[in-house]
Amino acid sequence: MWEAIRVTLLLAAVTTPLLLLLATPLAWWLAKGAGWVRDTVAAVVALPIVLPPTVLGFYLLIALGPHSPLMGLLQPFGVRTLAFTFTGLVIGSLVYSLPFAVQPIRNAFEAMGSRPLEVAATLRASPWDAFWSVALPQARRGYVTAALLVFAHTIGEFGVVLMIGGAIPGQTEVVSIRIFQAVEQLNFAEAHLISGGLLAFSFVALMIMLVIDRRFGARSAGIRP
Amino acid sequence: MIQVDLSGTVGDLALSLRFEAGAGLTALMGPSGSGKTTLLRAMAGLERLSGRVQVGDTVWQAEDRFVPVHKRAVGYVFQEPSLFSHLSVEGNLDFALKRSPKTVDKGAIVDLLRIGALLPRQVARLSGGERQRVAIALALLSGPDLLLMDEPLSSLDQAARAEILPLIRDVAERVPVLYVSHDPLEVARLTQRVLYIQNGRLSARPAVTLDGLSQAEIEALALKALGS
Numbered sequence: 001m002w003e004a005i006r007v008t009l010l011l012a013a014v015t016t017p018l019l020l021l022l023a024t025p026l027a028w029w030l031a032k033g034a035g036w037v038r039d040t041v042a043a044v045v046a047l048p049i050v051l052p053p054t055v056l057g058f059y060l061l062i063a064l065g066p067h068s069p070l071m072g073l074l075q076p077f078g079v080r081t082l083a084f085t086f087t088g089l090v091i092g093s094l095v096y097s098l099p100f101a102v103q104p105i106r107n108a109f110e111a112m113g114s115r116p117l118e119v120a121a122t123l124r125a126s127p128w129d130a131f132w133s134v135a136l137p138q139a140r141r142g143y144v145t146a147a148l149l150v151f152a153h154t155i156g157e158f159g160v161v162l163m164i165g166g167a168i169p170g171q172t173e174v175v176s177i178r179i180f181q182a183v184e185q186l187n188f189a190e191a192h193l194i195s196g197g198l199l200a201f202s203f204v205a206l207m208i209m210l211v212i213d214r215r216f217g218a219r220s221a222g223i224r225p
Numbered sequence: 226m227i228q229v230d231l232s233g234t235v236g237d238l239a240l241s242l243r244f245e246a247g248a249g250l251t252a253l254m255g256p257s258g259s260g261k262t263t264l265l266r267a268m269a270g271l272e273r274l275s276g277r278v279q280v281g282d283t284v285w286q287a288e289d290r291f292v293p294v295h296k297r298a299v300g301y302v303f304q305e306p307s308l309f310s311h312l313s314v315e316g317n318l319d320f321a322l323k324r325s326p327k328t329v330d331k332g333a334i335v336d337l338l339r340i341g342a343l344l345p346r347q348v349a350r351l352s353g354g355e356r357q358r359v360a361i362a363l364a365l366l367s368g369p370d371l372l373l374m375d376e377p378l379s380s381l382d383q384a385a386r387a388e389i390l391p392l393i394r395d396v397a398e399r400v401p402v403l404y405v406s407h408d409p410l411e412v413a414r415l416t417q418r419v420l421y422i423q424n425g426r427l428s429a430r431p432a433v434t435l436d437g438l439s440q441a442e443i444e445a446l447a448l449k450a451l452g453s
Contacts, residue, residue, distance in 0.1 A: 115307050118271055121294035122301040123367045124324040130295075133320070137311040 001190055003170045004178035007086070011174060012154040015093040019150050020143060022094065023101035028135075030102070031109035046099045056096060057163025064088045064164060084166040089174075092160045100149040108142025109135065144212055152205040156198065226281065227371055227401060233274035235263050240274060240425035250397035252412040253405045255422035261405045262304075264422070265373045268403070269301050270294040280371045298326075300364030300372040300400070305380055306356030308348045314359050315344040318366055327368030338362045338392055354385025361389075361396060372402045378411060390414060410447035413440075 030042055048056055063070050064082040071081055082088035116138055120130035136143075158176040165172030167181070175194050182191040232241040240260045255261050266272040270285065271294055278286040285292045285299075308317050322331055335341050338358045343351065351359065357377055364372055374393070378386045394415060396402065406412050412419060421428045438446070 115303070115305075116309060118294075119301075119303070119307045119309070119363075120320075121271070122269060122299055123321045123363060124295050124326065125320075126295050129324075134309060134311075138309075140311075 001178060001194065004173050004175050004194075007171065008155055008174040008176075011086070011089055011093060011157075012151045014090050015097060015154045016147055016151045018090070019094055019097055019101045020105075020146060023098065023105055023146065027102045027105035028109055028131075031106045045102050048096050049099050053096065053157075053159025054163055057092065057160040060088075060092050060095065060160065061164045064091065083164055084168060084172060086171055089161060089165045089172050092164045093154050093157060096157060096160045097150045097153045100153050101146045104142040104145040104149065105139060106142075108139035112138045141212060145209055148205050148209050152202055155201065226279075227403070228277070228279040229264075229268060231264065231267050231274040231276040231278065231286075233267075233276075235260075235272070235274075238263070238425045240264070242422070242425070242427055244420055244427055246401065246403060246418070246420075248401050249418070250394070250402040250404055250416045252416050252419045253403060253422060254407060254409070254412060254419055256407065259422045260425040261407075261422055262375055265301070265375050265403065265405060268371075269299045269373055270297055271301075283370070298368060298370040300367055300369030302357070302360050302364050302372070302374040302377045304376045306353060306360045306377075308351075308356055308359055308363070310348050312348065313344070314340065314346050314348065314351070317348065317359060317363055318344070321363045321366035325366055325368040329366050329368050331366065334362050334365050337365075337395060352385070353381050354388060357381060357385070357389060358392065361392070365396065365400070369400055372396065372400050374402060374404045376405050376407070379406075379408070386411070407450070408447060409443055409450065413443050 026041075026045065030038055030045075061083055062068060065071065066081040066083075071079065074082075082091065112135065116134050117127075117130050120134045121127070125133060156176055157174060158180070161167075161172065161174050162177055165174070165177075167173045167177045173181075175198065179191050179194050179198075182188070182194070227246045229245070230243040232239075234240070238258070238260055240263060242260070242264055253261055253264070263272060263274075267274040268278055268285070270292065273291070275288075276286065277284070277288070280298070283298070284290065285297050308314075309320060312320060318331065318335070322329060335344070338361055340355070340358050340362055343355055343359065348356065348359075357380075361374075361377070377393070378389060381389070390411065393402070393404070397404075397415075404412075404415060
């Protein structure tokens, strides 16, 4: 059980900062215009919300398997496959939680509008300067929401991780899978313990999010597919 | 000396604007949708029209160049007082001061706009008039060669307007100001130099000229405009 908790926390701790980094330019680009190209990209980004995790997991398994063109590119570096590895799990989590990072950040950028950046420009701030000193701090609520959502979502992952991780204890076995296996072995005590822990964790995460939303007032940075 | 010759189409409005303005405050008047804001935004570089903008000896825009907004010595005061909500008043001022290429006397500007008592306050806790005073201070702290003001009083109540109007006159003694308004009374109190814009073009004379009218007549006109 402790091994599974360690792997899960590590996975969430690695996924969250990586995903915030990845989501930032994407959310910025999506917030700064409209058109069918952006709509298409937005729909692709939102896919993991509606897609069965097993479907996503299946395609990721194929993509990270030894016969995929993607892995072919990594072959020269001595990487044959990322399936059933921790790295593969991180990649899966990044894809799976992408909409939970992009949406709140995008909403925050959209709520900010273009005026603060225009003011910054008339005060001699270059676009890069304005992004760091105005856009990021103004969108901080979106970032906090995104970080909490991604962290909580990654902690609770099941389908995708099972498909590409294979539940190897100490490497790719996460808590939600541990619960499933505990029940299969009729080990209800352990299942209760982990489930109760996850329930409490999820509740606390959502409470924090609500409090932050209220504290910073105005609009809630909800999830919009 | 400010020289502007800009033209282009924004939405359904075809603009063709050519004028010169000197020191002090020049008002730009005209009905809504006549292109006043577009002209100011284009002069600041926030919007693109083709043509030429020169302020003093510096060319901001010409056929072969377009200086980006952040490299123009322009101050811009927006219609809705626009400050950085994530910073305190002092934080806002320092944002401008830190990026200003000129040495600016912060204390003098704070005194000029009477915002000394507001410095530690959060932006959200300011009234509309206080915000706009801070916004004007911000624009001045960036060390502009030209200050563009887009109906800076229109979103404020009567008391705040009466308070800020004389400050704007003081500001115009330090830096050339182009001041958009559609309030004849306000303009009459600020300047004699008025440019009239209609359907994207500057007209030599307005439909009604303010020159030669008495204060009472101007006020009557203003009331009529407000009533309609």
